[in-house]
Amino acid sequence: MKKNKDYTGIDCARLVFALLIITIHTSPLASFWQTGDFVLTRVIARTGVPFFFMVSGFFLVSRYTCGNQELINFVKKTSVIYGIAMLIYIPVNIYNGYFQTSHVLPEIIKDIVFNGTLYHLWYLPASITGAVISWFLVKKLDFTKALVISFALYITGLFGDSYYGIAENIPVLKEFYGQLFQVADYTRNGIFFTPVFMILGGYIREGHNKLPLGINIAGFIASLVLMLTEALILHNFKLQRHDSMYIFLLPCMYFLFSMVLYYRGKRLANIRTLSLVIYIIHPLIIIIIRLCAKLMHIQKIITGNSMVYYLLTCSFSIIFSISAINIWNKYKPFKPKYRKGTDRAYIEINLDNLGHNVKALQKIMPEKCKLMAVVKAEAYGHGSFGISVHLNKNGINTFATATIDEGIRLRKYGIKGEILILGYTDVRRIHELKKYKLVQTITDWDYAKALNKQGICIKAHIKIDTGMHRLGIDVCDIEAVKRVFNMKNIEICGIYTHLCCADSLEPEDILYTRNQISSFYRLADILKNSGIKVPELHIQSSYGLLNYPGIYADYIRAGISLYGVLSSPEDRTVIDPGLRPVLSLKSKIILIRNLEKGESAGYGRQFIAERPSRIAIVPAGYADGIPRSLSCGRGSVLINGKLAPVAGRICMDQMAVDITDIEDARMGDIVTIIGAENDMAGAAEIAGLTGSISNELLSRMGARLPVVFS
Numbered sequence: 001m002k003k004n005k006d007y008t009g010i011d012c013a014r015l016v017f018a019l020l021i022i023t024i025h026t027s028p029l030a031s032f033w034q035t036g037d038f039v040l041t042r043v044i045a046r047t048g049v050p051f052f053f054m055v056s057g058f059f060l061v062s063r064y065t066c067g068n069q070e071l072i073n074f075v076k077k078t079s080v081i082y083g084i085a086m087l088i089y090i091p092v093n094i095y096n097g098y099f100q101t102s103h104v105l106p107e108i109i110k111d112i113v114f115n116g117t118l119y120h121l122w123y124l125p126a127s128i129t130g131a132v133i134s135w136f137l138v139k140k141l142d143f144t145k146a147l148v149i150s151f152a153l154y155i156t157g158l159f160g161d162s163y164y165g166i167a168e169n170i171p172v173l174k175e176f177y178g179q180l181f182q183v184a185d186y187t188r189n190g191i192f193f194t195p196v197f198m199i200l201g202g203y204i205r206e207g208h209n210k211l212p213l214g215i216n217i218a219g220f221i222a223s224l225v226l227m228l229t230e231a232l233i234l235h236n237f238k239l240q241r242h243d244s245m246y247i248f249l250l251p252c253m254y255f256l257f258s259m260v261l262y263y264r265g266k267r268l269a270n271i272r273t274l275s276l277v278i279y280i281i282h283p284l285i286i287i288i289i290r291l292c293a294k295l296m297h298i299q300k301i302i303t304g305n306s307m308v309y310y311l312l313t314c315s316f317s318i319i320f321s322i323s324a325i326n327i328w329n330k331y332k333p334f335k336p337k338y339r340k341g342t343d344r345a346y347i348e349i350n351l352d353n354l355g356h357n358v359k360a361l362q363k364i365m366p367e368k369c370k371l372m373a374v375v376k377a378e379a380y381g382h383g384s385f386g387i388s389v390h391l392n393k394n395g396i397n398t399f400a401t402a403t404i405d406e407g408i409r410l411r412k413y414g415i416k417g418e419i420l421i422l423g424y425t426d427v428r429r430i431h432e433l434k435k436y437k438l439v440q441t442i443t444d445w446d447y448a449k450a451l452n453k454q455g456i457c458i459k460a461h462i463k464i465d466t467g468m469h470r471l472g473i474d475v476c477d478i479e480a481v482k483r484v485f486n487m488k489n490i491e492i493c494g495i496y497t498h499l500c501c502a503d504s505l506e507p508e509d510i511l512y513t514r515n516q517i518s519s520f521y522r523l524a525d526i527l528k529n530s531g532i533k534v535p536e537l538h539i540q541s542s543y544g545l546l547n548y549p550g551i552y553a554d555y556i557r558a559g560i561s562l563y564g565v566l567s568s569p570e571d572r573t574v575i576d577p578g579l580r581p582v583l584s585l586k587s588k589i590i591l592i593r594n595l596e597k598g599e600s601a602g603y604g605r606q607f608i609a610e611r612p613s614r615i616a617i618v619p620a621g622y623a624d625g626i627p628r629s630l631s632c633g634r635g636s637v638l639i640n641g642k643l644a645p646v647a648g649r650i651c652m653d654q655m656a657v658d659i660t661d662i663e664d665a666r667m668g669d670i671v672t673i674i675g676a677e678n679d680m681a682g683a684a685e686i687a688g689l690t691g692s693i694s695n696e697l698l699s700r701m702g703a704r705l706p707v708v709f710s
């Protein structure tokens with residue numbers, strides 16, 4: 001595992017920005033220097049809230065998703081915090097006469113949705129609205145379009161904020177903003193203000209800022225100076241209705257946030273909570289300080305000196321927040337540590353090993369040849385979401401699936417780049433091929449004709465049968481291939497074949513494979529000589545690469561090797577790139593039972609204790625992909641590094657293992673059924689025990705297993 005991965009910089013900066021925001025409400029320089037105070041509280045401190053929005057966006061807004069759960073969680077959590085904050089401030093609202101205005105109800109609704117029920121609380125509803133808008137913009141469009149729209153919203157907001165003086169002089173705009181301000185007091189809200197920052201946060205998260213630290217610092221300083229100039233000019237000409245939004249705030253935040261990201265290290269979760277509590281309670285502290293000063297007749301010393309006033313507010317806010325957090329931690333209901341998804345049986349994915357395999361394969365691929373990640377069958381049981389998103393983020397832009405639905409699912413996860421469907425698709429689904437920009441395999445001549453007839457232009461790769469006799473146009477049927485190239489509605493971007501015995505190093509299989517390869521190249525030459533522009537070629541899947549690494553191709557279709565295992569344990573390959581297994585199948589002991597000699601366990605009484613035995617029950621069964629043929633001692637699992645044989649028949653949802661010889665085995669111990677880190681329980685070995693290959697074992701891993709990342 002890599003160390004120092006967490007965003008320490010973000011955590012520290014949160015605290016700094018929380019204290020900066022307090023300046024807005026206490027004006028620390030006011031007693032000494034008016035302009036300085038304006039610069040600090042109306043310009044510099046205005047970076048605080050956008051920073052928090054960017055942090056939320058950074059962790060929330062991504063084009064990659066597996067449903068809307070993250071958004072729902074964010075909205076729920078923020079709503080609870082907002083609810084608590086509103087309750088805390090009800091006494092203040094009462095004191096202010098808030099509930100005595102004439103249209104109480106509409107005002108309350110407006111405040112809850114836009115303005116916040118106390119001045120600083122607008123941040124929370126703005127987070128919620130902004131998150132929803134940003135989420136859907138990025139989901140429905142791509143980042144660039146989402147940024148353009150959110151920027152347009154921001155500009156709209158700008159003319160109702162610090163540039164209002166201009167809008168006011170244009171009747172249409174004046175009317176527009178007049179209407180707007182009926183509903184919301186400011187344009188600084190979740191619609192106009194928040195989205196651009198949240199989307200910018202997500203955009204940076206996806207690695208779009210690759211500038212070195214020095215450039216980011218320089219960019220920040222330059223934009224800060226420009227923003228100050230902008231603010232002073234606007235202020236001078238009295239154009240500001242409010243002073244939250246500046247044009248140069250955007251580049252300023254972009255560079256600032258990117259700078260903060262450079263500081264990585266330990267996670268400082270407590271500081272995270274601390275900054276939030278400080279943000280919410282500091283106005284309360286302000287009120288209390290003022291009240292105390294009044295009661296003690298020391299207003300002059302305290303509120304009369306703006307710096308003392310600010311420092312006192314900060315100190316008490318910090319002390320109060322730390323105490324509140326400590327009390328909460330002490331008395332909060334005890335919850336034992338629980339790793340989501342690991343309560344029963346689960347798939348554990350090691351993404352570092354996946355990354356390692358990509359690099360190892362790329363190293364042995366010819367130059368300019370690209371890796372096409374084969375992620376069919378839920379990425380061979382590894383969960384196609386996690387695998388394909390990780391690969392896409394790390395520069396893999398070509399994927400292959402077996403079916404159109406698998407391809408569509410990848411698009412819905414947010415995968416960009418080429419997706420080739422290796423199998424058959426009903427021609428009536430051509431609209432979906434087009435809509436999701438999927439590339440279809442031409443499986444034979446009749447299929448090409450039918451597809452062309454649909455009258456919708458799509459991209460395709462032609463598959464050539466060079467001897468496997470499964471899919472593809474016969475390699476000798478040159479006329480048919482040429483005619484497919486000339487079809488009006490099919491844009492051929494690739495041509496490929498599949499080897500059927502590249503895994504074998506038997507001389508006759510090698511000969512067969514070499515013939516497959518040369519007949520494919522011969523076809524390519526003939527096409528070229530007859531004036532057809534030969535598109536990208538691909539031939540090899542995993543074993544093709546490992547046993548025939550030198551041959552020319554534009555792509556390698558890597559499946560099983562990407563996941564770091566061989567098909568069978570006895571397989572030898574010409575090249576050993578040192579692949580590492582990505583998947584483990586794990587569960588845990590949920591019950592231990594002692595059997596007397598002669599007692600039986602499980603269906604059919606197939607396990608009979610030949611000695612007093614300890615049996616552990618493990619909640620994983622054949623519906624989770626564990627082959628039933630491993631029953632009755634044929635297979636074993638790993639517990640504390642030792643092998644425990646399967647006792648009796650494996651059931652649909654659970655199995656028993658004999659732990660008599662593993663004395664330290666306890667309830668709750670992890671049971672490794674397939675192990676990434678241990679050869680004793682390798683996927684190929686286990687598959688071998690059942691007379692199968694790891695490809696089958698892994699791809700049958702049940703759909704109900706949760707995937708967790710190690």
Ligand SMILES: *Cc1c(COP(=O)(O)O)cnc(C)c1O
Pocket residue numbers: 374376422498540541542543557558559560561695
């Ligand atoms: C599944 C598949 C692959 C991937 O094969 P591996 O041996 O797992 O690398 C490549 N090409 C085609 C046509 C496939 O169907």
